[in-house]
Amino acid sequence: MDAVHLVFFALAAFSAGTIDAIAGGGGLIQLPAMLVGLPQEPVATVLGTNKLSSVFGTASAAVNYARGKRLDFRLAIPMTLFAASGSALGAFLATSIPSNVFKPVILFFLVAVAIYTFRKPEFGVSESLKFTRRRALILGSAIGLIIGFYDGAIGPGTGSFLVFALVAVLGYEFLRASAIAKMVNVGTNLAAIAVFGIHGSMILWLGLTMAFFNVAGSLVGSRLAIRGGSRLVRKIFLVVLVILMVRLGWDVF
Secondary structure, three states, X not given: OOHHHHHHHHHHHHHHHHHHHHHOOOHHHHHHHHHHHOOOOOHHHHHHHHHHHHHHHHHHHHHHHHHOOOXXXXXXXXXXXXXXXXXXXXXXXXXXXXXXXXXXXXHXXXXXXXXXXXXXXXXXXXXXXXOOHHHHHHHHXXXXXXHHHHHHHOOOOHHHHHHHHHHHHHOOOHHHHHHHHHHHHHHHHXXXXXHHHHOOOOOHHHHXXXXXXXXXXXXXXXXXXXXXXXXXXHHHHHHHHHHHHHHHHHHHO
């Protein structure tokens, strides 16, 4: 692999880490870049390498949020466990479930989420928890399981869906929701890596090299989010949703 490709992958990993740490959606940058840069590799190998790179950046963002006291561990831990289980199941079943079947449905939900968020300027700006701790744990675990399955089986927009669910269903502010989503994403990525690793579907040296730049981007993104607060996260969230809609719309139509 020549220096041009390495620089290309490094820039993609850094940009993906930055965006993903703020509002999710880093896979929209990194995965397409890897598919373009590794045209001869099997898709499963590209997906496995992408997950290996991403998990380090996601973990570093989660640590940064925890240090900033934005991470609700009592919800994040059980939610992560259920999400990891769902992700492993989704990855296992991915070969027998054609993703094209789900893309129109996902596009519909993305449009609905974007319209809802855009029409409510104060949505997610301040925290207003809706349930008791016990009920929040049950709902959070269910959300983790469902979106975790989606991440393992299909993938795009997992972080953004997690953020929206935490804000809309449980009443978290965007910033804290993004922090919880990062920890949950670590669990889903590790579960998927385990499945891909068993089948030898990853380029270890490239994944670890990109991980360095993904971590650097994640540290920058999480710090920007903490400084900018929920209003900044909301703006980036809407941008990510629009990009997701364009990408899926292209695939569907």
